Amino acid sequence: MPIKVTGVFTYPIKSCRPVSLPSARLWTTGLQFDRTWMVVNAANGKFLSMRTHPRLTFVAPDLPPEALECDSLNALPEGLVMTVRAPGMEALRIPLVPTYKLPEINVSVWEHEGKALDEGDVAAKWFSKFLNQPVRLVRHTGVRPCDDNYTDDMQTAYSDGFPILLASEDSLADLNVRVETEHLAMQRFRPNIVVEGGGRWDEDTWQTIRLVRSPPLAVKVVAKLLKLPMSVARGLLRATRLHLLLRRDATRKEAQGKFFSVKPCSRCKMTTMDPETAIEGMEPLVIFDSFRKGKQLGFASGRHSKQAGWGESVFFGWNLGAAPLNTQTVNVGDTVAVLTRRQNIGDHHRGNKIP
Numbered sequence: 131m132p133i134k135v136t137g138v139f140t141y142p143i144k145s146c147r148p149v150s151l152p153s154a155r156l157w158t159t160g161l162q163f164d165r166t167w168m169v170v171n172a173a174n175g176k177f178l179s180m181r182t183h184p185r186l187t188f189v190a191p192d193l194p195p196e197a198l199e200c201d202s203l204n205a206l207p208e209g210l211v212m213t214v215r216a217p218g219m220e221a222l223r224i225p226l227v228p229t230y231k232l233p234e235i236n237v238s239v240w241e242h243e244g245k246a247l248d249e250g251d252v253a254a255k256w257f258s259k260f261l262n263q264p265v266r267l268v269r270h271t272g273v274r275p276c277d278d279n280y281t282d283d284m285q286t287a288y289s290d291g292f293p294i295l296l297a298s299e300d301s302l303a304d305l306n307v308r309v310e311t312e313h314l315a316m317q318r319f320r321p322n323i324v325v326e327g328g329g330r331w332d333e334d335t336w337q338t339i340r341l342v343r344s345p346p347l348a349v350k351v352v353a354k355l356l357k358l359p360m361s362v363a364r365g366l367l368r369a370t371r372l373h374l375l376l377r378r379d380a381t382r383k384e385a386q387g388k389f390f391s392v393k394p395c396s397r398c399k400m401t402t403m404d405p406e407t408a409i410e411g412m413e414p415l416v417i418f419d420s421f422r423k424g425k426q427l428g429f430a431s432g433r434h435s436k437q438a439g440w441g442e443s444v445f446f447g448w449n450l451g452a453a454p455l456n457t458q459t460v461n462v463g464d465t466v467a468v469l470t471r472r473q474n475i476g477d478h479h480r481g482n483k484i485p
Contacts, residue, residue: 133466137324144168160293172264292449297321304330418444
């Protein structure tokens with residue numbers, strides 16, 4: 131069975147709800163708009179997440195279609211807004227291009243400390259009211275390097291550590307067979323790219339992959355009607371006025387280049403929270419403990435010194451990088467071609483120099 135991309139998600143505000151996209155550009159920090167904003171404690175600038183503030187799961191940002199055509203945050207036209215909604219709250223509108231110079235404040239997310247742009251008092255009051263404590267909404271600025279134990283020069287915005295997270299529907303299906311108490315949705319794991327095919331846990335062996343765009347619908351139709359190869363059907367469309375049909379498919383951009391797996395994603399209690407209700411349970415951490423520990427998977431015996439502490443951690447999904455990151459696109463329907471597989475499951479690719 132071919133491996134296909136079945137979902138593409140960006141999370142504009144850290145720990146809040148995702149925006150599902152048919153196609154997404156990749157910026158230098160990951161999928162466009164991913165974790166560009168986060169909520170921080172007003173007193174010390176420390177980030178807030180669903181781990182400590184479950185109500186964030188009810189906050190739903192929405193992006194205008196025009197914003198998704200831009201190659202970077204700096205390329206956005208004026209006048210576009212991100213609309214943020216939550217139960218019992220009036221809609222909050224955040225200009226994607228600030229209408230005035232935003233002040234800088236000191237913030238921290240995990241081990242990273244740096245500057246961020248404060249989105250102002252209106253946004254701060256909105257989130258403070260919803261979370262019932264003084265907070266600020268901040269926008270990413272500057273450069274936040276990824277952990278140099280695993281990469282040479284990648285960066286991210288306010289993700290936990292890396293620019294892209296991939297997860298497999300096949301692996302989730304296997305997990306749900308093992309969990310007898312409830313059905314676990316993919317959004318518990320907050321991936322950017324969801325794939326199907328290849329078999330359960332096959333992604334553990336992937337080292338480098340390429341995303342190959344499926345032929346546009348117009349090409350498929352002409353090829354089927356005239357019984358032509360795809361390449362001939364595409365050439366026929368381009369040579370006639372029917373090439374206009376190709377433009378209607380232009381919202382799905384061409385996938386280019388390669389992606390590489392950097393590090394398996396360790397999992398915490400956030401996965402035990404139902405994203406629709408904010409109710410916490412025990413799974414999947416209990417069942418993960420029986421078969422997805424680092425010491426069971428061989429992750430604790432790799433070449434990086436930090437891996438020595440992975441023995442008791444549990445893992446689901448893989449953090450990815452790309453080369454070059456800011457020229458890639460990801461489309462629902464893309465085929466995943468596995469180019470290389472790691473010889474030892476405990477070995478992880480370092481840096482963005484594709485082998």
